[in-house]
Amino acid sequence: MGRVLPGEARGIWYDPFNRHREVSMRYRSVYSDPLVEKAPRRLGLYGIVPIFAILGLAVLLEIPDKPELDFSVRQLEVVAVERSARAAGLEPGDRITTIAGRPVSTMPGYFTALARHRTLDPLPLEVTRNGRALAVVVVPHPPSQARLTRSYSQWGVGLAFLVIGWWVLRRRHDPVARNFFALCMIFAFVLMEIPDRPYLDYMWFKESLRWLLQLLLPAYFLRFFVQFPAPRRTPSGQPDKLRWMLIPGWTLFLLTTLGDVTGLTGLLPRMAAWLEGISLLYMLGFIVAGLVIFARKIRRRDRPIEHTKMRVVLIGILCGLTPFLSAAIVGNLMPGAALPQWQYLAFSLLLVPASFALAIMRFGALDKDFILRTSLIYGLLTAMVLGCYFVVVVGIGLVFGRLLGVRSDQITLAMVAGCGLLALPLRNLAQRWVDRAFYPARQANRRAMNRLAGELTELIDADEAIALLHERLQALFMPTTLAIYLVDSSGSFFPVSGPVTDEEPPPAQPPDGTLVRLLGRIRYPLFTEEVEDLLLEAGSDQDSMALLTVMQPQLLVPLITGNRLLGFLALGDKKGKALYSQEDLANLLSLAIQAAPLIESRQLYRESLHQKRLEAELEVAREIQTRLLPTETLRGEGFVIQGRNEPSRMVGGDFFDYFQLPDGSVALAIADVSGKGIPAALLMTSLSVAFRNEANPASGAREVIARLNRTVHGLVTPGQFVCFFFGILDPRSGGLTYCNAGMDPPVLFRAAAGIKEFLRRGGPVLGVDSQREYREGHLTLQPGDFVLFYTDGLTEQRNRQGEFFDIERLCEEANGPATDTCGQRLDRIFCRVSDFGDDREPDDKTAMLLIINQI
The missing domain is CATH 3.30.450.40 (GAF domain)
Known part of the structure; x- marks a missing residue:
């Protein structure tokens, strides 16, 4: 195990x-959007939403300063009157023709005229009642506490839609997220709105945009449920049939706009009624179709996780949309019968984005215990927040307002913010209480x-x-x-x-x-x-x-x-x-x-324990390897040989050896095993043993190399090889017979002539071709001559500028005063190479010197 x-x-x-191409924490799409989808998505996230949030903040700040007129208008016809409007003589069914002396013929003109009148001064109106022109003067008054509460609450619900839609689109890149974002934006626009301004073109644009979004809402609703919960990208080259669902909404919008611009709807009231009826049927048809499609998916899905999520979403949709749409339909069909407090039903809409956010962004099954526990916690939290709100606003707010003369709307804003700050600690308190009592x-x-x-x-x-x-x-x-x-x-x-x-x-x-x-x-x-x-x-x-x-x-x-x-x-x-x-x-x-x-x-x-054991074993291996290499200087009549090895790690693959043969000649060798560390060291150990066995004085240099080649060929793995130089020195004559199998050629320094010779004769590296034949070289050494044997770890050492410690630098350090011993020359070489190098891991370094004193 x-x-x-x-x-x-x-x-x-x-x-x-690096998150834009991967699945991020919680939920991020696993594919990268094409540019045609990425650009609108980023525009919505970082362009439309921030701009709309800023405009919505302006609406929030204008709520306490917006005068209350106590009457409601639909298509310039008064549909409901209260207090001051009733006292002024205004009645349901009156048609407004002028406001403050300015004639109005459209709803954008109506809103433009009201935007010019933001004070509590009396507002003169001219209306027609049963074909007679009448003049009335409505006296505005500051918004009541109920009006402020309703307005702030409605604005908060719109903000919740905006934030949840942004959050889902930020986390997911698929079509479901885009359609859900469109739905949230439409609801946010309807509930939060953008500021009114006293410019006819601006108000015409605002009302046209509102009407367009209301017409597109059913289309996005249906598109969303056709794709939810498992979105699939439309195959390349195949038109997206879902886009056709937007055609009815755009068509009705263009017909309505054309009728308003040309004045046909004013001349033909029946045409306006027909368009309104068709629009209502279209909205109801698409919304019902979306709910039916989604309900059928729930019935035929056999995947339990998706089933639990879709069930939660369906409940949230029904409980959230039913009260809101019922009030809206009643308001459209029977304006006079609409409840003046129907805006409170906007609170039910919070269930829609909340249920979708729960299903979209939370992994796993939404089991009954989880739903029940969450409902208990947030139900208790709502009761606690409402209790705090009424106690603070109704109790303390009235006291401060009367004693200090502070405006009630300012107190309302402060108290709403305070209740918001209490939401988190109250939620934690409710969660602990529910867990102790029920779970x-x-x-x-x-x-x-x-x-x-x-x-x-x-x-x-x-x-x-x-x-x-x-x-x-x-x-x-x-x-x-x-x-x-x-x-x-x-x-x-x-x-x-x-x-x-x-x-x-x-x-x-x-x-x-x-x-x-x-x-x-x-x-x-x-x-x-x-x-x-x-x-x-x-x-x-x-x-x-x-x-x-x-x-x-x-x-x-x-x-x-x-x-x-x-x-x-x-x-x-x-x-x-x-x-x-x-x-x-x-x-x-x-x-x-x-x-x-x-x-x-x-x-x-x-x-760590394994590493310590390994280090101890490597130390033993290093000692064994060190013992395989000569540690003492070999001195004979007329010659001195000394070598040094510095492995790049605790053990390495470089090798050198020298010893006297029975006939008085000297066998010397230097090798470089490919690679570093333990694999190279193991091969080097086998090589040193094989070399001692093969170095027979009766055999020539090339015969020894040929036999070693066959031995190494049976030891190495694919890709491994050995560079090897072998020589036999006759101290009596100064003759050196050698064979170089792929090593960097040793350098012979001629003292008398002051020249350098390179010992190249031989053949390729060992271990590649077992049948390879090799050649050997012969030369005679004179007193004062010396030979430098080395591995490429010395010449391939780099400095910080990337320059190599090449053969020229190596020869310069080796060719010192004639009185220098082998040890002094080797000290100088290794010290100079060490100072030359950078922070990179060095290669194994080995050098050997043969100095001829006399023949």
Whole structure:
């Protein structure tokens, strides 16, 4: 059980700022939008929404200063009157013709005239009643407390739509998010509005925009439910048939606008009535069709997670839209019968974006316990906030207003802000009370999770921690199958605990696999059907789908430590085929957050012990390797030989050797094994033993090299080779017979002539071609001559400017005063190379000097 996880390969690092192409935390689309969709999306997020929010803020600030006229108008006809308007003689059915001496013939003109009159001065009106012209004067008064409360509440509901729509579009890039954003923007515009201004063209644009959005609302409503909950991108080259749903709304808008501009609707009242009736039928038809389509999807869906989400959304839609649309329909069909307090029904609309946000942005099944608990908490929170509001506003507000003379609207704004600040602590209080009173098992489960985390903390061994985690998860959640995946030294993810069979082992997950990238981005428990949808959108790889097929998990829980994915839990179905609840997901997420760093720390501890053992073993290996190389200077009659080796790591692949043969000649060699570290050192050890066996005085240099080549060919792995130089020195004559198998040619310094010669004769490197034939070279050394043997680790050392310590620099350091010993020359060479180098990891360095004193 368990795999050693080196620190460099422990997890996969994700850049938290590179989010626009990946699945982000909670929910971000797994595909990149094409430019034609990305530009409108960004325009909506960072252009339209901020501008509309600023305009909406201006409306909010104008609410307490907007005078109340006590009458309502529809198509210039008075539909409802109250107090001051009734006292002025205004009656339902009167048609307004002038305001403050300015004739009005359209609703934009009506709103323009009212925008010019923002004071409490009397407002003169001229109306027609039963064909007679009448003059009335309405005396405006400051808005009442009920009016302010209603206006602020309606504005707040619109702001909630705006924020939720922006949030969903910010998190998701698919067509469902775009249609939902359009719906939220329309509701926000209707509820928040934009400021009125005393300009006819401006007001005409505002009212036209309002009418257009109202006509497009049913189309976006239907488009949304045709695509929800599993959006699919339209295939390339195929026209998006859903766009045709917008045609009726645009057609009705253009006909209405054309009638207003040309004056036909004024000349032909029946035409206006027909257009209004058709518009109403179109709106009702599309909305009902959307609800029917969605209800049918709920009935035929067999995926339990989506079923729970769609059920919650349907309930939210029905409970949210029914009161609001009922009041709107009554207001359109029977203006005089409309309730003056119908705006309060706008509060019900909050259920629509809230239910969608819950379904779209929350993973997992929306089980009944979760819905009931959430309803209890927020119902209690609403009661507490309303209680605080009425106590503060009605009680303290009136006292401050009378004692200090402060305006009631200012107190209302301050108290609403104060109640908003109390929302979070009150929610926490309500949540604790509901859990204690109705959900004691919730706290027991949390305590069990905390105990498990505490027990994991007490364990030191990583395998024991993994085994305990597996055992307790099996006992707490009773899944039919359970596997714990962790990243290994290659960066791939393997099961270290769980059901592993020889017949069909779970597939490893590559570090760049879609599933691994998905879990690393979302960092939240995901149901398999949610994973399948996201993988389908991302273009899933075979390994990811194979895991889902072989393991058949119901839930995947990522183990995140820092910004790295350490592994994940794969849990099968619960016993009885029950779904994991939102409470289970919260507990598993909390456990994963605590368990991931604990497991990682235990693995690091195990690696630390392993590293210490490895370092001790390497130190022993270094001592063994050092003993294989000559440590003393070899002195004979007329010659001196000394060498030095500095491995780049504790052990290396460079090799040199020199020793006297039975006939009095001297065998000398220098070699460079390809690679570094332990693999090169192991081959070097075998090579040194083979060389001692093959260095026979009866054989020539090329025969020794040929036999070594055949030996090395049987030892090396593909891609490995050995550069080798072998020479036999006859001290009596000064003759040197050599064979160079791919080594950098040693340099012979002729003292008498002051020239350099390079010993190149031989053949290619060892280990590539076992049948290769080699040549040998012969030369005679004179007193004062010396030969420098070296490996490329010396000449290929680089400085910070990228320059090599080349052969010319090496020869300059070696060719010192004639009185210098071998040790002094080698000290100078290695010191100079060390000073020359930069911070990069050096290569193995080896040098050997042969100095001829006399013949």
